[in-house]
Amino acid sequence: MKSLIIVLLLFAIGPAALAQKKTVAQIKAELEKATNGPLYVKDVLKKKFVIDTIVVRSTKRFVGLPDSLAYYGKVGKVYGPFHNSKTLVQILAKAPATFNHPGQIFLDTAVFSKHFADSLSDNIMLRIKQGKATFEDMARTYSMGGEGSINGDLGWIAVGYMLPQIEAELDKRKKGDIFKIWTANGVHIIRKLDEAKKDNGFALMMRVFL
Structure with a gap:
């Protein structure tokens, strides 16, 4: 019971x-x-x-x-x-996605004139290519996008979440290449830190x- x-x-x-x-x-x-x-x-x-x-x-x-x-x-x-x-x-x-690993030095044309930003970006790139300065040093000194505090290293970013013109140029470049891209906000000096990868x-x- x-x-x-x-x-x-x-x-x-x-x-x-x-x-x-x-x-x-x-x-x-x-x-x-x-x-x-x-x-x-x-x-x-x-x-x-x-x-x-x-x-x-x-x-x-x-x-x-x-x-x-x-x-x-x-x-x-x-x-x-x-x-x-x-x-x-x-x-x-x-599921995997493709990631890019760029570095960036951003010069804001709301602060600098376009002519000055263009001249400064050329000078920065030349100094880096000649070995007179490192990309990290230039990022800490000149970058105005906040990445200066992290030596210009943006980390691994999924494809589709950067400016299309930057992603398109990264696809054409090899590791270590430095180039610049103009946008409505200013000039972006980009370094391809690594080849793209799946993650x-x-x-x-x-x-x-x-």
Whole structure:
């Protein structure tokens, strides 16, 4: 009789109530073992979830937690909880993208006249090519785009997230080449620091609301 009462109580409570009693650590462990994460969340945990596609634009300057996890996170791994212990994040899949690695010295024509910026950019490039100064030194001294504080190194940037004319020129150049590109804002002295490469560019991520 006692066993029957226990069974009836469990039936009355239902799987959703039982799932709520799982600790966060248990949920994370079971979700990582599940062959189909979204189905497990829906049918077993009875939790709400959202699946997002996250784009990694840069491997040096992340916009926030999502693209940082998209780049560094491991497929299948569950991270969190985040947002006051209310959200878990699981990396469901990743896909590659092509990244460029440019350096930049930017001369702003809102500050300099176009003629002066043109002359200064030629002088900077000549000094670098002649070995009288390094690209890093010139970036720290002259760049007006904020990259001076990081020696002009913009890091690895996904194709599609730089100015099209700069990306087009990078495609034609070899590692170490220096060139300049004019835009409406000024002149960009660009150095191709590395050849383009494939890296983590996209991630399919599931947010589970506890």
